[in-house]
Amino acid sequence: MMNGEFSGKRVLVTGAAKGIGRGIARAFAEAGADLLLHFRSDPAEADSLQRELAPCGGRILLCRADLSTEEGIESLFDCVKRNFGSLDAAVNNAGWDPGYVPLDSINYDLYRKLTDMNVKGTLFCCLNEIRLMRSSGNGGAIINIGSVQMETTVPGRTLYAMSKGAIHSLTGELALEVGPDGIRVNCIAPGYIQVERMSSAPGFNQKLVASGIPVRRIGWPQDIGNCALFLASDKASFINGQTFIVDGGVSRKLARESK
Numbered sequence: 001m002m003n004g005e006f007s008g009k010r011v012l013v014t015g016a017a018k019g020i021g022r023g024i025a026r027a028f029a030e031a032g033a034d035l036l037l038h039f040r041s042d043p044a045e046a047d048s049l050q051r052e053l054a055p056c057g058g059r060i061l062l063c064r065a066d067l068s069t070e071e072g073i074e075s076l077f078d079c080v081k082r083n084f085g086s087l088d089a090a091v092n093n094a095g096w097d098p099g100y101v102p103l104d105s106i107n108y109d110l111y112r113k114l115t116d117m118n119v120k121g122t123l124f125c126c127l128n129e130i131r132l133m134r135s136s137g138n139g140g141a142i143i144n145i146g147s148v149q150m151e152t153t154v155p156g157r158t159l160y161a162m163s164k165g166a167i168h169s170l171t172g173e174l175a176l177e178v179g180p181d182g183i184r185v186n187c188i189a190p191g192y193i194q195v196e197r198m199s200s201a202p203g204f205n206q207k208l209v210a211s212g213i214p215v216r217r218i219g220w221p222q223d224i225g226n227c228a229l230f231l232a233s234d235k236a237s238f239i240n241g242q243t244f245i246v247d248g249g250v251s252r253k254l255a256r257e258s259k
Contacts, residue, residue, distance in 0.1 A: 005233065007032035007058070010084040014038040014067060014076075014125060015094030017045040019195035020145065023221020024091050027229045029053040029060065036061045036083060038076055038094060067094050067121035068113070077128040086136035089232040090129040092122050093145040095163075097197070100156035111159060118163035123170060126185070130178050139182025141232040144171050145224070146189040146243060152251045164189070168243050175241030184240040186231045191247020193219040214249035 011028050015021040017039035025037055035058060039046040046062050053060045063079040066072035080087060096117040098110065122144055133140035147164040149157055171187040178185065192198070192209055198218075210217050227246050230236055245251055 004032040004057075006089075006229075009033045009088040010036070010086065011232070012036045012038065012080060012084075012087055012090040012129070014090075014092050015040070017042055017049055019197070020190060020193055020221045020224050021091075021093040022049055023223070023225040024093060024228050025049060025053065025225070027222060027225030028089075028091075028232075029056040029058060031229055032056065032058050033089075034059040034061075034084070036063055036080055038063050038065060038067070040064065040066055040094070067125065068096075068116040070124075073121065073124045073128065076125075077132070080128075080132065086132045086138070087129055087140055088133075088138070089141045089143070090125070091143045091145065091228050091232075092125045092129075094121060094125075095145065097160055101159055102156055103158065106159060114159050114163055115166075118160075119166045119170075122167050126170070126174055130174070130181075130183060133183050134178075134181050140184075141236070142174070142183065142185045143228045143231050144185070144187045146171075146187045148189045148191045148245055148247050148251045150189060150243075171243060172241045179240050184231075184236070186236075186239060186241065187243040188224055188227050188231070189243050189245045189247070190224050191219060191245070191250050193221060193224065195221065212250065212253075213247070214253070217248065219246065219248060 006028060011033040013021060013025045016025040016037035028035055050060050050062055061083055063076055065076040096114055126142055129142050144167050146167040149161045150164040150168045153161040168187055171185050175185040224246055227244055
């Protein structure tokens with residue numbers, strides 16, 4: 001993407017302060033977008049991202065909200081309307097990964113916490129983004145962040161995989177509903193991406209994980225950012241309702257394969 005391709009475009013990125021969200025924010029900032037970056041828990045991290053992206057030239061605004069709650073979602077979109085009026089693109093990256101959860105540990109509270117964030121939060125962000133884009137009459141692009149674990153997963157991931165499967169299905173249905181309004185809705189399903197949560201996990205071995213990926217490397221947040229940037233661009237104007245797997249090819253392997 002050429003620098004400045006998104007100059008003047010208003011873009012929302014949720015869960016932007018760390019990990020994949022940070023890579024997405026950087027990709028849009030480098031393309032010249034005006035960004036409203038949502039974060040939930042760490043103002044210092046968000047402030048550092050704002051300073052990092054400021055030289056790119058577009059407006060870089062921050063908004064703190066808990067998107068698992070109705071109040072938090074309303075607060076975020078009040079901020080969007082106050083600062084941008086509408087949106088040209090949005091990337092719904094905010095979510096929660098509880099890690100390994102054996103079946104016997106699943107309870108109602110954990111279910112509510114995870115689905116409130118990953119399913120309810122994504123759904124109602126999409127609905128608010130659609131309202132803004134419809135009201136402007138200029139169309140737009142929405143990109144949801146799912147996971148390869150929507151259908152290719154490992155034991156102990158029942159709740160997380162279920163929530164990401166819901167995002168995949170939601171994406172396809174919304175694409176049908178709002179395509180006539182010039183609004184495209186797509187999803188990115190990342191595989192192994194080098195984020196702090198992964199690299200700090202006990203026993204994590206980067207070389208071992210990379211050896212099991214056909215391209216022989218772990219993904220970077222910028223890999224997801226580049227895909228999101230493409231899906232939001234005019235180059236993807238005929239792509240709608242799709243889930244793009246960005247995993248270096250690992251989900252194509254048979255589970256019994258060793259290399």
